[in-house]
Amino acid sequence: MTAIAKEKFKPYFDEIYRRADRVTEITIGGYFLFGLFLAFFYDTWLVGLGVGSLSLILYFGVKLLLRGKYAHHYVGSLVVAIFMAQFIYQMHGLFEMHFTAFVAVIVLMAYQNYKVFIPATIFIVMHHGIFAYIQYLGFVNNEETYQSVYFTQLDYMDLQTFLFHVGLVAVAVVIAASYSIYTRNRSKFLIQKMIESEEQADITKTNILFAKEIANSNYDKEFDLNEEDPLSSALMDMRESLKKSSIREEQERFTNKGLAELSNIIRDNGSNLKDLTYEVIEFLVKYMKLNQGGFFIVKEEGDDTFLELEGCYAYDRRKKINKKIQPGEGLVGQSYQEKDSIYLTEVPENYINIKSGLGDANPRSIIITPVKRDEYIEGIMELASFRVLKEYERDFLEKAGESIAVALNTAKVNQKTTELYQQSQQQTEEMRAQEEEMRQNMEELSATQEEMQRTQKDYEKMLADAQNENEELRKQLASKL
Structure with a gap:
């Protein structure tokens, strides 16, 4: 024994x-x-x-x-x-x-x-x-x-x-x-x-308590289960399966809710590019419980293409920092050039500082995500956090980038349309002013012509009168002779 x-x-x-x-x-x-x-x-x-x-x-x-x-x-x-x-x-x-x-x-x-x-x-x-x-x-x-x-x-x-x-x-x-x-x-x-x-009674009792915790969606509480007991093994497998399902549902809920709220922001601010970038980056920082973020928009001036920081959010307040980045310059330019996300968990010293109530500190992780549609980059989002991002959060940013890219393109088109409309309105006003000036000039010219016509008639009458007088004088002189 x-x-x-x-x-x-x-x-x-x-x-x-x-x-x-x-x-x-x-x-x-x-x-x-x-x-x-x-x-x-x-x-x-x-x-x-x-x-x-x-x-x-x-x-x-x-x-x-x-x-x-x-x-x-x-x-x-x-x-x-x-x-x-x-x-x-x-x-x-x-x-x-x-x-x-x-x-x-x-x-x-x-x-x-x-x-x-x-x-x-x-x-x-x-x-x-x-x-x-x-x-x-x-x-x-x-x-x-x-x-x-x-x-x-x-x-x-x-x-x-x-x-x-x-x-x-x-x-x-x-x-x-x-x-x-x-x-x-x-x-x-x-x-x-x-x-x-x-022992089986104890195992059964433990299994019952374990099953109750599973029923209450408490998947993290540890129990000393007997792995040789078939029911215990089945319960552990069921817990792992339910835990994975719960995590997957929670992640899907996080993604779906975030995309839905992002759609509302896009709908409310889609007509204004500046407001859209501010609202989007503010929402992402708050929703994902990050610390700060920046939104770079792709802009073109002639043959020059660059990234300009349009919206920045940090420590629960807006910032506006003038910053232009060329393609390939830094991590943001590299992400634009490679058309792919960059995720860092070992952030270089002094790469970026996060301001908080405790002062400045280096972030724990940095993620740079292109905002693209059909492989065309509309902008770049750069987000920093004191914690390491989970995979489903990074996937959410990728999906959010697709929706934002469409909104940015629409906002750019709307902004361009607005600018063209304003130019058209300005040109129309200028043409109207010119037409008014021409009308006034025509009226003045018409008045001048009428005045000239009256003057001409007076001259003709005076000339006719003079001729008549001359004819009378001539006749009088002829009769005296």
Whole structure:
């Protein structure tokens, strides 16, 4: 039996031993009283009191001094055999007293331990052998010659009689020891079943508590489950499956909720590029519990393409920093050129500082994500945090970038349309002003023409009048001549 098995069986066998001790102690006590009873008839008070008391002292003394040990079991075996010898002596060798040895053998069976028969058997064999030999040497039960052995009432015990005595004891001991071995093995089997039943009950109780925690969506509480139990293994597998599903649902909920709120921001600010970049970067920093972020917009001036920081959010306030980055310049320019995200968990010193109520500090992680649609980059988002981003958060930024890219393109188109419309309006106003000026000029020209026409008519009339006068003068001169 292994040490672990012995430790498990010990409480149960201790209870068996306690019951066996009570039987043995009752037997020893009864034998002591029986010895005193015999002393009345055979006047053997010295033997009855002396040997009986010493036997009780020996048994209970060993039990008291070696508390928690099993030595008193073997002492008890020896004591019941001593009482047998005491009774034989008190009754002057009465053969019937040998039955007390058989009673003792029956009593010792309660220990379910064949080893407890050894002290009694050895004592009985030695007692019979020694006293038979003494009697063989000539000592007889003769009170007159003071040669009183009181071993047997026979004058002589031959070898055959001795062997019968010893043989019967041996047979009784073998039968009792065999039955003790059987009962001990049977007890072990039953105890093992009880232990297994109790362990299974504990496992079942633990499984029930574990299942309740799973039902309450508490997947992180640890339990000391028995991995060899099929139900426990199934519950652990179920917990892991539910935990993964819960994490996946939580991540999907995080992504879907973020994209929905981002869509609302895009819808409310899609017409204004500046407001859109501010609102988007502010939302991402707050929603993802980051520390600060910047939004770079791709701009073109003639043949020159560059990234300009349009929106920046940090420490719960807006910032506007004039900053232009060329493609390939720094990590932002590199992300634009490679059209791919860059994620850093080992941020170079003085790359960027995060301002907080505790002062300036380097971030724990940096993520730079292109805002692109159909491989066309509309902008770059740069976000910094004191913590390491999880994979689903980085995936969320990738998906958010696609929605933002469409919104940016729309905002750019709207802004360009607005600029063209404003230019058209300005040109229309200028044309209207020019037309008004031309109309005024035409009116002035028309007035001038009318004035000239009136003047011309006056001149023509004056000329006609002058001609008429001249004709009259001419006629008058002609008539005088």
